[in-house]
Amino acid sequence: MDQEHFLDKSEVTTLSLPSTASHGGSDSNISGAGCGEPQRTRAALEHLQQKILKVTEQIRVEQEARDDNVAEYLKLAHNADKQQASRxxxxxxxxxxKSAQTIAHLHKKLEHYHKKLKEIEQVSHRFTHLSSNVNSQVTLGKAKQVYQQFKAPLVDPSLNSGGAGGGGGGMLGPTMGSPRLDGHHHHHHHVHSSWDSLLEGLQEIKASQAHMEDTIExxxxxxxxxxxxxxxxxxxxxxxxxxxxxxxxxxxELHQNEMSNLKQELASMEEKVAYQSYERARDIQEAVESCLTRxxxxxxQQQQQQVVQLEGVENANARxxxxxxxxxxxxxxxVLLVFVSTxxxxxxxxxxxxxxxxxxxxxxxxxFVLWKHWDFVDPWLIPS
Known part of the structure; x- marks a missing residue:
């Protein structure tokens, strides 16, 4: 994490202006800074974008793992008993x-990267503003140098002394002033060429700035x-x-409802068992009481019979x-029954x-017929 912060700080520092450009340096320094800053900004933005994509992918993987854990928990909890469900x-x-902590940490990291992205955009806007200020300062500095270089030949003391000595001869002044005019023309040509190179450098800086702004957009x-x-x-x-x-x-909630239903069923079964046991105990008690009554x-009855027996001793013979x-x-x-059975x-x-x-x-x-007609049959059976 410290290395990432160090890299991010280095990325932000790459967008700062060089010292030569801020103090109105030469044309080469300005053009080098104008060409190098868009590349650094682009590299920093690409690196930051890669980090954002990496963190987003990590968040997606963690969320998929968390969803898989939830699905696995639901599957196991549906087929497990009470003790296994608690474990x-x-x-x-x-x-x-653990997954929630990891996702929260990745979200913080993602927010941190977005914050740095905004900082880089702010720094790029500042760089654009500073580069415009640098261009104005360079333009003013070069204008002052050109003005001083153009003013120096005009205020040369040799020209004043030449003018004083030429008071006696009117033809000597013009003949002596022609070399100075040639030098002044050469110096003016040199200033014009430096002004053209300065304008070209400024145009290159503006083009690089426009390209950098388009890239940033x-x-x-x-x-x-x-x-x-x-x-x-x-x-x-x-x-x-x-x-x-x-x-x-x-x-x-469904499991809790099922548990409450099971508890209610167990309670009702306990009540039924208790009621049935009570009914059976009462039936047994009633049977015992009836047996005791009998x-x-x-x-x-035995006592009454004994009393009757004691009273009937007198009628013993008759009995x-x-x-x-x-x-x-x-x-x-x-005997009759034996005969009938036989x-x-x-x-x-x-x-x-x-x-x-x-x-x-x-x-x-x-x-029966034989018995009825025995008189007719008897002579046939028993001959005389």
Whole structure:
């Protein structure tokens, strides 16, 4: 950074005027300064423009890296659990903070370069103003030199002495003054040639100044277009960054809503489980109470039966006879049931199919007919 500041200061110092030109130097110094300053200004502007483009490219790369980090964070956070999401968020915040610091530093550097560009433009305007002042000073200085050189032969003391000595002879003065007039004519020709060279130098300086102003205007327009383009790019990147922030906030809000919904569902499930457990406990308690009630009823019935038994000791014989009678009846019913079951076991195989049923019916009918007509059948079966 210090080297960049040093280079920038050297660029600015290249636009200052040389000492010879500021003090009204010779024609060669003026023409050299007029030809060298546009090249230095152009080199400084090109170098500064390269730096601006380099910084702009660095800003674009950093913003693309930041966008990639945001997209990667959104992708990972969408598929991660709570602990991983917190870790991913911490790493993303560190990267985002570092990227933001880098972008802010590059923006400061870009603003610094634009400020130096304005300073160079101001210096170029000052140089134009100073060069015009130098031209006026050089013109006035040369005019004074020409006036002094033109005045010196006219105020020569030899001319005064010649005039005083020529008072006695009228023809001697004109014959003695002709060499001085020839020298004055030669000196006037030399002054005229130096004046032409001075005008040519001034014209070259004006041409170089006009060329430098055109170049500066072209560079200014190009830099202005680059600046507007970079401003537009920065606005677009800022809009994208705001959109990404909105998406991130929406996603964070969505996650928070999902977490709140999950918490509500867990709370409702806990309430349901608690209610169901309470209902089951109440049912169990009611069943236990009903069992206890039945046990108490059975105990009361047993007590009543015991009381009845104690009261019925007197009728024990009658009850014994009644019990024996009941046993006999039960035995007869058992025999009857055995007979019926045997008969059913005998008849059941004959009634399983239709053929057996038909055969059984026919056999029964046949036996019935035989029994009815036994008187006619008996002689045939038992001969006399």
């Amino acid at each position: 991913i968020k911490q790493v993303f915040e560190k990267k985002n903070q 072209d560079m200014k327009g190009q830099l202005q277009s680059d600046y507007s383009y970079m401003t537009q790019c920065l606005q677009e990147e800022r809009y994208r960054y705001e959109r990404l922030e909105e998406q991130l906030s929406d996603l964070t 046990i108490t009823k059975l105990e009361l 014994a006879l009644l019990g024996k009678l009941i046993n006999v009846i039960l035995a007869l019913m058992a 008969l059913a076991n005998f008849i059941t195989p004959l009634m399983k199919t239709r053929a057996r049923v038909g055969a059984t019916v026919l056999l029964t009918v046949l036996l």
